[in-house]
Amino acid sequence: MDTDVLVVGAGPTGMTLANELLTAGVSTLLVDRMARRSGLSKAGGVQSRTLEALDQRGLLEPLLATGDHPVAAGHFAGIPLPLDSDGHRLPWRSVPQVVIEGFFERHLAEHGLHARRDHELTGLAQDEDGVTAAFADGSALRARHLVAADGAHSTVRSLLRAAFPGQPGTLTIIAADVRLGGTDPAASHTWNEDGHWAALFPLGTDAQGRPLRRLVLGGPGRSLPRETPVTEDEIRDGLTTVFGTGVRLLELRYARRITNASRQVERYRHGRVFLAGDAAHVHLPLGAQGMNTGMQDAFNLGWKLGAAVHGWAPEHLLDTYHAERHPAGAAVLRNVRAQSLLMDWAGTRDPDVLATREVFTAMAQLPDVRRHLADLMSGTAVRYPMPGTGAHPLVGRPAPDLDLGTARVHELLRSGRGVLLDPADAFAKLAAPWTGRVDRTDRVAPGAGTGPMLIRPDGYVCWAGGDGLEAALGHWFGEPS
Template structure:
C-alpha cells in the first residue's frame, strides 16, 4: 500500500482527520478537487465543544481575532451558555477559510500529504485495501491505501460511489447569504422574524457583514446561480432597506435539506462531516459536528492501521457518532420551524422563550447545541453509573503529586490516552504500565471536582485520545479491562 489512509476532501473535517491520523502514527494522503484553498467565508464560527477540542490539541490560539461568546440561541431564541459551568464557549468571527488555513497548516506540520487539483472518480476494494482513482494535473492516477474516508461534502462522490444510503427529506425552503460592506446594516445576530420571512446580520472582519435572507414561499432550486441583486431584492422586500449599492465578496444559497447516511462505515470506506450528514445550518453545528466526527474517527482508524486496535474498535465510530448526527438533524429541523416559518410561529416562540428562561431547559438545549451533553455508551464493567463515564473531560487545573500544576487540556495535545490518578498506593499506575506506549499516566494529589460529577467521588479517570472518559475510579470496573477494551493488548 502506498499509504495507510486516503481522505477525499480538504474541508474542516478532512483536514482535522488528517492531523489526527498523523498524531496516531498513520500515514495519510488528502486529495482535494479545488486547485487552491477556498477564500469564501462560509461558516463563521463553531460551537463550544469544537472550541474545547481545538484547545485540547493546542491549536485554538492559532485563530487570531476570534470572539469567544457565551451568547447562543435555539431557533432564534436567545440562550446564555453561562448555564454550563466551567466550560468553553462558542467562537464566532472565524470565517471558514481561516479555519481551513489553520487546519491545513497543522496537518502539513504533522506530515500529512495534502494534494490539490485532484478529482476523485472512483475506487475498488479488496480484502487488503482500496485502490482509488483520481483525475489530477497529469491525468488519471491510481493510488492504494488500507482505508478510504469520504470528507467530500454534502454531495459526496465517495458516498455515492460506495453505495451508502442517504436517507432523509428534500429541501422545502431556500435561503440566500452574502458578505456585504458599504451599507449601514444593523446587527441581527440571531435572526429577526419579518411578516414574510426571516433576516439575519452579523459583523465580519474588514467591514463586511454576513447577511442571511429567508423569504417564505421561495422554491429551492440548486441549479439556479444566485446573484447579489437577487439577494438585495429579497432583503429589501423583507426589511424595506436597500443594500443594492453594497460591495459583496461572496454570495451563495442553502436549503433545509436534511439527510444522514444510514451507516458511517462500509468495509474499508468511511464517511465523516457533511458527507455523512446534511442539515439546515444553525448555530455553527455543521462544521463543529464534522470536526468532532474526525476527532472520534482519527485515533481509532490510526490504531487500526497500526495493528494495536482491539477487535471492533473501528465499529464504535458509527455506534457513537451516528446517534449524534441523528440528534443534530432533529434539533436543526426544530430550529428551522421556530426561526424560518414567519409570524405564524410567534405563539410557539413565546412558549419556547418561557421554557428557555427555566435553567434546566436552558442547560438541556445548550448542552444539545454545544455538544457538551454527549455521553457515549462506555463501560467495560459495571461502571456505567458514574456521572463522568462516557462524557467529555472538561478543562481543569491539576495539582500534580510532585507539587507542580498542569491542565487537563494540555495533557491531550499529543492525542494519546491519559490516566489521571490520585491513587496514593500507585496501584492504578502500575496496572496501566503495560500500555505506556499508548497511555500516559499523570499522578495528582486529588481529582478536582466539577459540576459534571454532582456528589459522586472521583479518584481516577482514564481518558481516550478524543477527550472522552473511558473508565473511572471508584465504580468504573476493572482498569485493565478498560485499557484492553479501548487500547488493545498490553505491550
C-alpha cells in the same frame, strides 16, 4: 500501499482528521478535487466542544492568534442564548471556516503534509488488505483505509452506493457573504409581519479591515430553484423588506441557495471506507453544527484508525465510530429540524407555529432550559454509548478540564495517547502493560476534585472509579503489551 490512510476532501473535517492521523503517527495522504482552497466560509462559529478538542492538541491558542475572534453568543431557532448560559471554560468563538481551513493548511504543511489538489476521484475498489482510489487524471492511490470527507455531494458516497435516507429539500433560502452599510441591526434574527426574515452573523473582516457578515434571507416567495442565480437586486429587496431603508448593501461577495434537506447515511463504515462530515450528514446550517459535527467525527475516528494501523486496536474498535457518531449526528438533525419549524423558514406565519414559538421562547428564559440548549448547541451534551455509562456520570462524556496543579487535563492529551488519572497512585502496576498507549499521572493537586479516571485520546472518559479498569484498558487500548 502508498499510504496508511487516504483522506478525500480538504475541508475542516478532512484537515482535522489529517492532523489527528499525524498525531497518531500514521502516514496520510490528503486529496481534494478543487485546484485551490476556497476563500468562502460556509460556517462562522466554533462550538465549545470543538474548542476543547483543539485545545487538547495544542492548536487553540495558535488558531485564536490568527485574528480577532470574539466570544459569540449562541441561539436556538433564533432565540438568543446568553453567554452566561454556557458554563464551559471555553465558550463559543466566532472563527470563519475560511480561517480554520487556512490555519490547518499551514499547520499541516509545517509537518510535511500538503493537500494534493486537482485530484478528482472517479473510482473506488476495496479488498481484504486495502482500498484503491482512481482519479480523473488516470492516477491511482492505494491505502489501508480511506475516509470520505468530500462534502454533501460526496463522490465516495455515490461510488459506495451508500444509503442516504432522510427528508428531501422542500424550499430554499439565500445565504450570502456581504458588506453592509447604514444602521447595524441589533438582533441577529429579525422577522417582519409578512413572514419575511433575515439572519446576520459576523464573518470577521476583509483585507482592508472592513467587517463582513453572513446574511441569510427567507420568507414568502423567496424559495426559488436551487440553481437560480442570486442577484444583488434580490439581496437589496430582502434587506429592505425586513429592515427598511436603514440597512444598505455595499458589497456582495458570494451568494447561494441552500435547501432544508435533512439526510444521514445509514452506515458510517463500509469495510475499509469511512464517511465523515457532510459526506455522512446534511442539514440546514444552524449554529455551525455541520462544520463542528464533522470535526468531531474526525476527532472520534482519527485515533481509532491510528490504533488499527499500528496493530493494537481491538477487533471492535473501528465499529465504535459508527456506534458513537451516528447517534450524535442524528441528534443534530433532530434539533435542526425542530429549529427550522420554530423559525418558520417558509414564512407561513401559521398561528400554531407562532404560538409554539411564543411558548418555547418563554421556556428558554429558564436557567435550566438555557443550559440544556447551550449544551445541545455546543456539542457538549453528547454522551457516547460505552461500557460503564450506567455506573458513573462521567463515563461517555468529555473529560472535565481540571487544573491538576502541574497541568490541565487537556494538556495531558496532546501526545495523542490515552490518559489515566491516578490520584492515589493505586493503579501503576495494573496499568503498566499499556504504558505505550496510556500515560498515567498521579500528580494531581489536592482539592482538584477528581477521582481516578481513564480518558481516551479524543478526550472522552471511558472509565471512572470503582472496578473494571483492566477491562476498560483492554476494551479501548487492546491487549496488554
